[in-house]
Amino acid sequence: MTQQTSKGITYPESSDHTRIWEHVQTLAEDADSIIIGDVDVQRFDSSGTWNKPAGALIVVVEVVGGGGGGGGVPDTSGSQASAAGGGGGGGYAKRTLPASDVGSSVSVTVGTGGAGGTASGASANAGSNGGSSSFGSHCAASGGTGGSPGLQSGTTQAIGGGSPGIGTTGDILLRGMEGGNGVVISAAPAFTGTGGGGGVLGATRRGPAVTASAAAGTTGFAPGGGGGGAVSGTGAGSAVAGGAGADGCVIVTTYTA
Numbered sequence: 001m002t003q004q005t006s007k008g009i010t011y012p013e014s015s016d017h018t019r020i021w022e023h024v025q026t027l028a029e030d031a032d033s034i035i036i037g038d039v040d041v042q043r044f045d046s047s048g049t050w051n052k053p054a055g056a057l058i059v060v061v062e063v064v065g066g067g068g069g070g071g072g073v074p075d076t077s078g079s080q081a082s083a084a085g086g087g088g089g090g091g092y093a094k095r096t097l098p099a100s101d102v103g104s105s106v107s108v109t110v111g112t113g114g115a116g117g118t119a120s121g122a123s124a125n126a127g128s129n130g131g132s133s134s135f136g137s138h139c140a141a142s143g144g145t146g147g148s149p150g151l152q153s154g155t156t157q158a159i160g161g162g163s164p165g166i167g168t169t170g171d172i173l174l175r176g177m178e179g180g181n182g183v184v185i186s187a188a189p190a191f192t193g194t195g196g197g198g199g200v201l202g203a204t205r206r207g208p209a210v211t212a213s214a215a216a217g218t219t220g221f222a223p224g225g226g227g228g229g230a231v232s233g234t235g236a237g238s239a240v241a242g243g244a245g246a247d248g249c250v251i252v253t254t255y256t257a
Helices: 020-034
Strands: 002-004 010-012 038-044 048-051 056-064 092-098 105-109 133-135 139-141 157-159 167-169 172-174 182-184 249-256
Touching: 038 048, 056 133, 056 139, 092 139, 092 167, 105 249, 133 249, 167 172
Parallel strands: none
Antiparallel strands: 002 010, 038 249, 048 105, 056 092, 056 249, 092 172, 105 133, 133 139, 139 167, 157 182
């Protein structure tokens, strides 16, 4: 007769008369099936399906939501300037799971970055929100919100950046970075909002700063970075769009026997 430990190692009872080398072989085979021998890393930059590798023991999932888009700015006259807020960065979540708790395949959703706010004539729009990312029902994080649009201004003012996304399901749940405010100082110069970084993986993206020209917002850094806000300096005239937020990502690390 034999017994097993809680982790599946077989050992003989005192009444077991099997030869010692057979016990050693069984012990080695049992141990080999539960000791980590390899690592499989799959990164998803777009939505898809994860398939569990053979011999999976532990599955570690990291997700980052999409970044929010930066705001756009309207036309400005000779006595005006305008600066928009940057988009918020996507949230981050991490979860460690026994492979037995995960199905043979899992649907992976990667949140897309929000579009930059459009602008035309005297009007401008906020950036769009970034999408949520998830690994089935096991791990998820929301996207950042879009930055506020700039206003035609001849005086000092600030426009808000987008709020960050946050991890919503997992063992570790973190926010991305807030989008920076767009600031006009007595019409000129104008400083645009910086796009927030995504979770703990994406970097921040600085928006342009000008005194007498117009510039579109900068595109967010992947994964999950917010887009920079647009800017129009004194007398620039042109309405310009904000920068797009970056898509999020899902990283699945599987430790196999």
